[in-house]
Amino acid sequence: MRLFSVFILGLLLTGCLTEKPSVTNDPTQAPPRTELSQDSKIFLGNRLFSEKTCITCHAIDSKHKAPSVVEIMQVYKAHDADIVAFLKGHAKPIVDTTTSQVAIMQDNIDGFLKKITDEELDAIATYMMHVDELSKKQ
Template sequence: MKKSVLVLGLAALFFVSCGEKKKEEKTKPMMQQPMMQHNTTTETTTATKEADATSDVADSKVELGKKLFSEKTCATCHNPTMKVIGPSIKEINKIYSEKNGDIVKFLKEESKPIVDTDPGQVAIMKANLDGFVKNLSEEELAAIAAYMKSVK
């Protein structure tokens, strides 16, 4: 029994002392680094975290936009890559980019259609805007625009 206690005590002492050496080895290189280099690393890490956070916000905005695009039946008429009833999202992006258009203003009916100006198509789109999109918040409309812009 005394031998078991002695062996356990020595084993505990061994593990504790090894743990302290490992801690010293981990902290030693950090202490030897020049202070300027450490600050640069901290600044880079902070900038990376901020960029990741911005990217996460943009990704969640695109995801919300994709969800709304589907829920508000936009996807019924607008396919990402090909014309269905209305022009494809890629075509809309191309024309809005070329003509410096604002998709959110169009969705709020504050600007005229610039992609498909056929009176029949405009009437269908107006009915859809009045029925499905008119009560969306500015944030939700911006999310739909972000999703549409993300389609390449």
């Protein structure tokens, strides 16, 4: 029993003596961020796709008011293009659309898409790629 008590005391002392990460109360320093898991990106991307009204025009696998998610991703993959660059407004559309559809999408890019983070844009792209992959399995 005494040996066990010495062992526990040793563990407690060792734990107290090891260096712990410093915690700051500085509001100007952001806490360290961890990378989202693939499932978390898909979940967040799905939520943002609905909240940001992308789903209003872009159905999952059929043309509604604009090209479907599956069609968009197939074109982007075929051209090895970056959907995030397009969503940021740094690339021209490469999917065959009408002038009015491009104008509506440009308004969306200039409006609310420029206000979301790179992490959120990456989540939307991850979700769209996931939808495309699921369509191939069906």
